[in-house]
Amino acid sequence: MSSLIGKTALVTGGSRGIGAATAIRLAQEGADVAITYVRGEEAAREVVAKIETAGRRGFAVRADAADAGDAAGAVERAADDLGGLDILVNNAGVGVLGPLETLALADVDRVLDVNVRGVFLASQAAAARxxxxxxxxxxxxxxxxxxxxxxxxxxxxxxxxLIGLTKALARELGERGITANVVHPGPIDTDMNPADGPFAESQAAGTAVGRFGQADEVASLVAYLAGDEAGYVTGAEVSVDGGHAA
Structure with a gap:
C-alpha cells in the first residue's frame, strides 16, 4: 500500500515536463495534488485530468513564482482547497544561458526571483501549514x-x-518531523531540453550512461522522498543524472 494515500501535495510548475510527471506520479501513489502554471492552461488541465483519472483530487492555480505574492499565495490556496498540505515540490524554474558579459540585470532578477526567492517563499509558507x-x-x-x-x-x-536552502530547512524543520531534500536531475528529455535538440549530443555524452533521462525517472525519486520510507532522509542532495557528476 502506498504511503501517500490521504496525503496532499503542491507541485509548482506542474503543467509540463518533470513537474507534470511528478504530479501524476504522486496522484498514482495516492495523494491529492495541486499544480501551478504560468502559461499553457490547456496543458495544466490535461495534468489535472490525469490526476483525477488516478482517482485523486486535483486542481491548477495560475501563479508566477517570480511574483512574491503568487509564490506564497499558491501554497495557501493549495492548503486551503486540499484541506492541508503534506508535500511541497518546488519544481518551477527558469534558465537563462549565455556568456557572462551578455547577461542583463533583468535576466539576473528573473532567474533569482523564480529559482531562489520563489522557492524560499513557497517553502516558508508551506512550513507554516x-x-x-x-x-x-x-x-x-x-x-x-x-x-x-x-x-x-x-x-x-x-x-x-538551493543546496544551502535545503540543508538549512532540514535543520530548522527537523524537530517538527518535516524533511527537506533537493533532487538534482541531469539532462532530462522535456520540451525545454529535448533529447533531439541542438545541444543534446554533448549533454548525453557528459553522462556515464550516454543518454537523456525521462521525466518519470525523476518523478519516481520524488515520490520516494515524499513517502514514509524516506523519513530518515533529510538535508540530502540526491542525483538522478545518469552519472553526470560521477
Whole structure:
C-alpha cells in the first residue's frame, strides 16, 4: 500500500515536463495534488485530468513564482482547497544561458526571483501549514554539482543556492518531523531540453550512461522522498543524472 494515500501535495510548475510527471506520479501513489502554471492552461488541465483519472483530487492555480505574492499565495490556496498540505515540490524554474558579459540585470532578477526567492517563499509558507511527516522537495540541477562548460553561470548560481536552502530547512524543520531534500536531475528529455535538440549530443555524452533521462525517472525519486520510507532522509542532495557528476 502506498504511503501517500490521504496525503496532499503542491507541485509548482506542474503543467509540463518533470513537474507534470511528478504530479501524476504522486496522484498514482495516492495523494491529492495541486499544480501551478504560468502559461499553457490547456496543458495544466490535461495534468489535472490525469490526476483525477488516478482517482485523486486535483486542481491548477495560475501563479508566477517570480511574483512574491503568487509564490506564497499558491501554497495557501493549495492548503486551503486540499484541506492541508503534506508535500511541497518546488519544481518551477527558469534558465537563462549565455556568456557572462551578455547577461542583463533583468535576466539576473528573473532567474533569482523564480529559482531562489520563489522557492524560499513557497517553502516558508508551506512550513507554516505542515505537520509532522511534511516533505519539502526541491528540484535542483546537475549543474549545481558540476558545470560542464561555459554559459551557465547564472543558472548554476541559482541552483547551487538551493543546496544551502535545503540543508538549512532540514535543520530548522527537523524537530517538527518535516524533511527537506533537493533532487538534482541531469539532462532530462522535456520540451525545454529535448533529447533531439541542438545541444543534446554533448549533454548525453557528459553522462556515464550516454543518454537523456525521462521525466518519470525523476518523478519516481520524488515520490520516494515524499513517502514514509524516506523519513530518515533529510538535508540530502540526491542525483538522478545518469552519472553526470560521477
Amino acid at each position: 505542515m505537520g509532522r511527516g511534511g516533505r519539502v522537495i526541491t528540484i535542483g540541477s546537475c549543474v549545481a554539482q558540476r558545470v560542464p562548460g561555459p554559459g551557465a553561470t547564472l543558472y548554476a548560481t541559482s541552483k547551487a543556492a
